[in-house]
Amino acid sequence: MTLEQLRIFVAVAEREHVTQGARDLNLTQSATSAAIAALEARYATKLFDRVGRRIVLTEAGRLFLSEAKAVLARVHAAEKVLTDLADLTRGSLVIAASQTIANYWLPPFIKRFRSQFPGVAITLTIDNTDGVARRINEGLADLGLVEGEIDDPSVSVAPFAEDELVLVVPPDHAWAHDPRRQPAELGVGPWVLREHGSGTRAIFETTLSQFGLAPRDLAISLELPSNEAVRSAVEAGAGVTVVSGLVVSNALKAGSLVQVKLDLPKRRFFALRHKEFSMTRAQRAFLDLIAPKPSLTQRHVPVPSRGRNDQLS
Numbered sequence: 001m002t003l004e005q006l007r008i009f010v011a012v013a014e015r016e017h018v019t020q021g022a023r024d025l026n027l028t029q030s031a032t033s034a035a036i037a038a039l040e041a042r043y044a045t046k047l048f049d050r051v052g053r054r055i056v057l058t059e060a061g062r063l064f065l066s067e068a069k070a071v072l073a074r075v076h077a078a079e080k081v082l083t084d085l086a087d088l089t090r091g092s093l094v095i096a097a098s099q100t101i102a103n104y105w106l107p108p109f110i111k112r113f114r115s116q117f118p119g120v121a122i123t124l125t126i127d128n129t130d131g132v133a134r135r136i137n138e139g140l141a142d143l144g145l146v147e148g149e150i151d152d153p154s155v156s157v158a159p160f161a162e163d164e165l166v167l168v169v170p171p172d173h174a175w176a177h178d179p180r181r182q183p184a185e186l187g188v189g190p191w192v193l194r195e196h197g198s199g200t201r202a203i204f205e206t207t208l209s210q211f212g213l214a215p216r217d218l219a220i221s222l223e224l225p226s227n228e229a230v231r232s233a234v235e236a237g238a239g240v241t242v243v244s245g246l247v248v249s250n251a252l253k254a255g256s257l258v259q260v261k262l263d264l265p266k267r268r269f270f271a272l273r274h275k276e277f278s279m280t281r282a283q284r285a286f287l288d289l290i291a292p293k294p295s296l297t298q299r300h301v302p303v304p305s306r307g308r309n310d311q312l313s
Helices: 003-015 018-024 029-043 059-087 099-105 107-116 129-137 183-187 199-210 227-235 245-254 281-290
Strands: 048-051 054-057 091-097 120-126 143-146 155-169 191-194 220-224 241-244 258-260 266-274
Touching: 003 018, 003 029, 003 059, 018 029, 054 059, 059 281, 091 099, 091 129, 091 281, 099 107, 099 120, 099 143, 099 155, 099 227, 099 245, 107 120, 107 281, 129 143, 129 155, 129 266, 143 281, 155 199, 155 245, 155 281, 191 199, 191 227, 191 241, 199 241, 220 227, 227 241, 227 245, 241 245, 245 258, 266 281
Parallel strands: 091 120, 091 143, 191 220
Antiparallel strands: 048 054, 143 266, 155 241, 155 258, 155 266
């Protein structure tokens, strides 16, 4: 039994006329009659009685008509779901983002997306860069947004924004009164840093290597699992840190932290998605929102991660 046979049966039953039913469906009379005959033969059940030039439903036909209409109604509902998803009137989007992006960069973009597509439900999970990449790899998130580079052959990676790292100290630290530092002085610290696995930590250690230093050269007093904990510890005098300017902007304005001048490279934010999964319209719309056209979904974007070039589309 096919959906086409059901549609033909319902059209003929409602009209109680083969020719008129065929006309409604833009089919020939012979094709319509053949479809009805095939149903009756397949299930050895008469659906219509021929009365002169008319046809009328048998008892079996009347019972089957109710079921056929219900099936077609469900098909129509299913088609509408796909249409709605295509038009972004319904759907869902699961985003996993690293802490800096999720807490300081992403909220206004989520607000704009919800304003444009109120029927699409967004779920946001916050993790460090390694954790976000793991969620994408395991299919637990549709999109990942991180500030560290990822080396996973199953994950497509593309940059979509930039961020500025800053060196900050508490107001009573010696560096606050002589705010230009040379790389060789960085070993003094003491340092308050994010945990291993965070993008901020990875970028900072890469920068250290460019300065001719290694993590072991630093006097690290604390390793903490969140930007807020790092900022609070530095404000309390536990040491110095390098963190996103987004994290400490209010503290710098309030004077609870002081920025120390040090040439630090800008870092890029990266969007992640699983290579094996088709991109949904919701994913594409969100990527277009955070990276205005030409978008990440439409062009090849090189990523200098261990010599790899990936793209999201």
